[in-house]
Amino acid sequence: MGDERDTRSLPVGVFDSGIGGLTVLRQLRQALPRESFVYLGDTARVPYGNRSEHTVVRYARMACSFLTGRGIKVLVVACNTVSAVALDMLRVEFDIPVLGVIDPPARAACRLRPAGRIGVLGTRRTVSSGAYDRAVKRADSRCEVSSSPAPLFVPLAEEGWLEGEVPSLVARQYLAPLVERSVDALVLGCTHYPLLIPVLESSLASLATKEVPIIDSAGSVASEASAFLVQRGLGRPAGGHSDLRFYVTDNPESFTRVGRRFLGDDLDPRAVELVDL
Amino acid sequence: MGDERDTRSLPVGVFDSGIGGLTVLRQLRQALPRESFVYLGDTARVPYGNRSEHTVVRYARMACSFLTGRGIKVLVVACNTVSAVALDMLRVEFDIPVLGVIDPPARAACRLRPAGRIGVLGTRRTVSSGAYDRAVKRADSRCEVSSSPAPLFVPLAEEGWLEGEVPSLVARQYLAPLVERSVDALVLGCTHYPLLIPVLESSLASLATKEVPIIDSAGSVASEASAFLVQRGLGRPAGGHSDLRFYVTDNPESFTRVGRRFLGDDLDPRAVELVDL
Numbered sequence: 001m002g003d004e005r006d007t008r009s010l011p012v013g014v015f016d017s018g019i020g021g022l023t024v025l026r027q028l029r030q031a032l033p034r035e036s037f038v039y040l041g042d043t044a045r046v047p048y049g050n051r052s053e054h055t056v057v058r059y060a061r062m063a064c065s066f067l068t069g070r071g072i073k074v075l076v077v078a079c080n081t082v083s084a085v086a087l088d089m090l091r092v093e094f095d096i097p098v099l100g101v102i103d104p105p106a107r108a109a110c111r112l113r114p115a116g117r118i119g120v121l122g123t124r125r126t127v128s129s130g131a132y133d134r135a136v137k138r139a140d141s142r143c144e145v146s147s148s149p150a151p152l153f154v155p156l157a158e159e160g161w162l163e164g165e166v167p168s169l170v171a172r173q174y175l176a177p178l179v180e181r182s183v184d185a186l187v188l189g190c191t192h193y194p195l196l197i198p199v200l201e202s203s204l205a206s207l208a209t210k211e212v213p214i215i216d217s218a219g220s221v222a223s224e225a226s227a228f229l230v231q232r233g234l235g236r237p238a239g240g241h242s243d244l245r246f247y248v249t250d251n252p253e254s255f256t257r258v259g260r261r262f263l264g265d266d267l268d269p270r271a272v273e274l275v276d277l
Numbered sequence: 278m279g280d281e282r283d284t285r286s287l288p289v290g291v292f293d294s295g296i297g298g299l300t301v302l303r304q305l306r307q308a309l310p311r312e313s314f315v316y317l318g319d320t321a322r323v324p325y326g327n328r329s330e331h332t333v334v335r336y337a338r339m340a341c342s343f344l345t346g347r348g349i350k351v352l353v354v355a356c357n358t359v360s361a362v363a364l365d366m367l368r369v370e371f372d373i374p375v376l377g378v379i380d381p382p383a384r385a386a387c388r389l390r391p392a393g394r395i396g397v398l399g400t401r402r403t404v405s406s407g408a409y410d411r412a413v414k415r416a417d418s419r420c421e422v423s424s425s426p427a428p429l430f431v432p433l434a435e436e437g438w439l440e441g442e443v444p445s446l447v448a449r450q451y452l453a454p455l456v457e458r459s460v461d462a463l464v465l466g467c468t469h470y471p472l473l474i475p476v477l478e479s480s481l482a483s484l485a486t487k488e489v490p491i492i493d494s495a496g497s498v499a500s501e502a503s504a505f506l507v508q509r510g511l512g513r514p515a516g517g518h519s520d521l522r523f524y525v526t527d528n529p530e531s532f533t534r535v536g537r538r539f540l541g542d543d544l545d546p547r548a549v550e551l552v553d554l
Binding site for chain 2: 044045050051052055151152154155156159161165166169170173250251254
């Protein structure tokens with residue numbers, strides 16, 4: 001395992017509380033077509049967004065143990081709640097590089113709008129954790145953050161209510177306070193939200209008087225992960241079959257059904273395995 | 278404990294996956310003002326509605342062990358998902374009367390509309406379990422059931438979106454197929470839904486051409502539980518202080534905050550205790 005050639009051939013681990021992280025996996029696969037991936041969705045205990053910090057840390061530890069036990073070369077925590085509260089713990093306790101989903105979009109937003117006001121939509125817990133405020137300040141100390149919880153976006157995305165009156169009304173309600181504070185860019189601080197980008201774009205267009213770019217975690221995480229593997233010389237050698245496996249802690253059928261909304265037809269039900277953490 | 282007088286003084290146990298069961302507790306307290314209650318909300322693992330049957334049965338067993346270990350005289354399972362899939366197991370494995378939330382509203386609907394078509398709204402799992410179809414047939418074999426999953430009602434209720442355009446649009450979408458099948462009564466097959474009764478009433482009034490009574494679990498369960506305690510001679514003797522305690526598996530602060538939407542100011546934060554099942 002310590003052998004460098006072995007390490008390079010190992011898959012990239014992707015962990016989320018449920019299926020939202022599939023939006024990140026989708027972009028990772030596009031950026032890194034040669035890599036193999038294992039995805040763990042803790043579907044028995046989703047959602048993490050309203051759980052206490054103590055509980056989220058405990059679940060994250062169990063998930064990371066599971067994936068490192070199966071052999072991965074890097075862990076992408078594709079869950080904003082876990083990235084917000086448990087990333088430092090994972091980096092201290094596990095002997096593996098760990099990438100989160102909060103710093104990459106914060107950096108991307110600050111690059112697009114230097115010294116600007118960065119708007120953030122996220123779950124209640126992600127917003128109240130202040131993780132995006134800190135990430136934006138790290139990326140550009142002149143930037144300011146305005147954030148707003150958008151909890152109904154998760155069930156809307158999972159139920160496939162992605163267009164029409166209801167998602168538009170909900171989007172306008174969540175965006176209004178950010179537009180009022182005249183944000184210059186909008187970060188989607190939850191991996192479910194990219195499914196609602198069309199609705200968010202048209203709502204923003206009707207509310208805001210300037211162009212407000214929308215930045216999701218998936219794209220920025222994928223490009224940073226790609227750069228990271230190159231820098232560390234951890235990219236998978238050419239040749240051989242790149243593999244895609246899924247582990248879930250409950251309900252593989254529903255994971256496959258809803259997951260296709262996020263990942264497309266690449267989600268082969270035969271690659272989805274039920275496990276106990 | 279086997280002593281009849283001791284048993285009568287024990288509290289009534291109420292179990293739900295989260296906070297929805299508080300709508301049932303509220304009605305139980307009104308119907309049984311002399312009784313003490315202990316409420317267990319498995320807030321670390323809520324929601325059960327999309328979990329597999331195997332997982333729901335396992336969680337229900339742990340919850341019932343916890344409550345019987347603390348001493349209760351009867352268990353009210355104030356959760357439709359658990360009532361739909363785990364009630365028989367609980368009755369076999371635990372030496373205590375167990376009341377669910379599915380048969381009482383089914384019986385009430387059949388009494389109001391004999392040989393009628395009973396509409397049911399519930400979570401995806403409750404609807405697909407067919408539990409209401411069976412309960413209605415048991416109550417009145419001439420009745421027919423039309424059911425429809427209404428998953429967005431849970432987050433709307435928890436977020437307090439109880440009136441206005443969004444809940445009205447969602448309600449109309451969920452009700453339309455039931456109204457099309459000309460239902461004679463509407464059973465709310467999820468303990469969260471009573472918070473949306475005003476919206477459901479006005480949506481039904483605008484869609485349906487006849488009067489469609491709405492039956493929730495809370496009222497019918499409370500009156501059946503009350504009758505049950507009298508029949509069995511299990512009512513609490515007069516005098517003494519009636520107690521109200523809450524156990525949750527995560528996030529007591531959020532339980533108290535959101536729970537007040539369901540139970541009112543009787544939810545004293547000092548009576549809420551964090552436990553591990």
